Amino acid sequence: MTSENLSSEAEGVLDEIEEKDVDFLRLQFTDILGTVKNVSIPAEQAEKAFTEGIYFDGSSIDGFVRIQESDMRLEPDPTTFAVLPWRNSEKVTSARLICDVHDTTTDKPFTGDPRLVLQDAIDRANDLGYQVNAAPEPEFFLFEEDENGNATTTTHDSGGYFDLAPKDLAQDVRGDIIYGLEEMGFEVEASHHEVAEGQHEINFTYDDALSTADNVGTFRSVVRAIAAEHDLHATFMPKPIPRINGSGMHTHLSLFQDGENAFHDDDGEFNLSETARKFIAGILEHAPAITAVCNPTVNSYKRLVPGYEAPVYIAWSDVNRSALIRKPAARTPAASRIELRSPDPSCNPYLAFAVMIHAGLDGIENDLDCPDPVRENIYDFDEEKREEYGIDTLPENLGEAVDELEKDEVILDALGPHVGEKFVEAKNQEFQEYLVDVSQWEIDRYLEKY
Structure with a gap:
């Protein structure tokens, strides 16, 4: 045929x-x-x-x-x-x-195809001589279903970070998910129970940015489908349960040029090259606008609060996980990379990777200065100390993030006129609907009190 x-x-x-x-x-x-x-x-x-x-x-x-x-x-x-x-x-x-x-x-x-938006970002990188690699870490929760097959917020287990059975009841579920992913060509590196009860993470190897974005969509579909075979509901909602850790999608990025890692320099601090530092500077410069795309739901901002391991402050470091960008340890030059810790798994991976790439390339093309790394725990800083260090915060809600997006020409251009307009329109509508809604928290707190 x-x-x-x-x-x-x-x-x-x-x-x-x-x-x-x-x-x-x-x-x-x-x-x-x-x-x-x-x-x-x-x-x-x-x-x-x-x-x-x-x-x-x-x-x-x-x-x-x-x-x-x-x-x-x-x-x-x-x-x-x-x-x-x-x-x-x-x-x-x-x-x-x-x-x-x-x-x-x-x-x-x-022009409204998100996959094309990412392809355009990759083309820009290619024109500068770079290949973009990415490796996300999408976290998810497993919840019980009720007698009608509807999702609940009852966690499937009571395990914690790296716990084993019997606390981690989802080992078999994760195993079946991994087998399914491997059948589809994924190379799975690791899987483990995450910090919160019912929360999990499965890591797959890095690839070029387009293949990785394709893989994120596939990953979410496989996780949901195989969880359903176990009569469980898998969700990538950023914060399904209040007052515990939410789900992130930490994203590792690197640029290669002529087969060599452009982010690596044996003589650089943390073995980072000047190219890497300028890329970091670009992401930090555009972080508020990027947030609208990488954290695109009202619920995303219930995760981005101090105290639950999610980044809030626009800074970078090596081991410091309170910073927005981290430089993970790397055994080989090829493994040198940066980790953006703010994205969550509700984002559109094509648009999220596209804005990260454009922001970083803007830092390279405009020779932006990278601030000094912050090695202290920023969560312990008061407002005066943050001002002293020049550390700004991410937007506190979806409305603020969309406002930042509308002011940032680089990130709007990254999305293109069609996607930019439709995305802003949809997210403004979502935030307005949220503002006029009355939550159960308000009913419980105020109905009988006033």
Whole structure:
């Protein structure tokens, strides 16, 4: 089953579909808010998908197009083919292909496609001679389901950081998730129980930024699906339970140039190069605006508070985990990297990586000065000492973060006019809805008191 119009990668996918008896293909893409969408087609339509694309109604997708501009086309990326590690009740085998979205009116890539936004950021880095690598650490909670199969906030276990069974009851669940990820081509480095009850982390190896963003979407889907097989609900909500640690997505970044790590310098402080320091300076400079994209929900800011290991202060260091950016220890020059600790797993990974890359490159291109590292625990600083050190804080809520985004031309340009406008519009609406809502906390506190 081949065609002269097919690439060798696409022909390889068609062969694999036949070898593995795939019944259906899920053509996957992501909306502006980071929700994974998919169109399912019979496997027999795979060649058509590669040669002609598959059309869909873009007006039904958040932030895409208006109803009079609805026809859009999915073009699968053959390098993203993977058989899904679960079957439905009829034992049907499905596989996944991640797609780029095209605008049928212009026959060009759709500017509102988050994957294109990241590709543009990568192209900018490539033009400067850099390859961008990324490695996120998405944390998640496992909760019990009620008798109707609905999610609760009852944690699946009472374990803590690095605990073992019997406190950590989720070892088997994490094991099944890891097997599923490995079946899809992931190389898993480690998994463990996190600090909070019911909270977990599974780390996979770094890759180029686009492949890593694709992997984040896949990771979230696999975790949810396999948790459901155990009658559990997995959530990447940043702070599902008050007054305990929330879930972050610490993101490790590095630039390579001519096969060498551009962030490494044997003679530099922490073995960091000047390129790395300028990259750090760029992220620190644009941190308030980046926060709107990397922490995009009202709930995100319940995590970004002092006392729960999440960063609040715009500073950097080596071992200091109270700083926004950390330089982790590295055994080899190739492993030198920086870790941005503010993102959470509710973010759209394509947009989050894009704004990180553009911010860092802005620091390099404009030769920004990197401030001195802060080795003390910033949580212990009072306001006067923070001012002395020149340490600002991240936005306290989604409304403030969106205001910062609207003021930052570099980060808005990183998103592009379409995504920037639609993202700001959606997040302003979300924050306004939050402001006019009345929470259960308010009912409990004020209803009988006043």
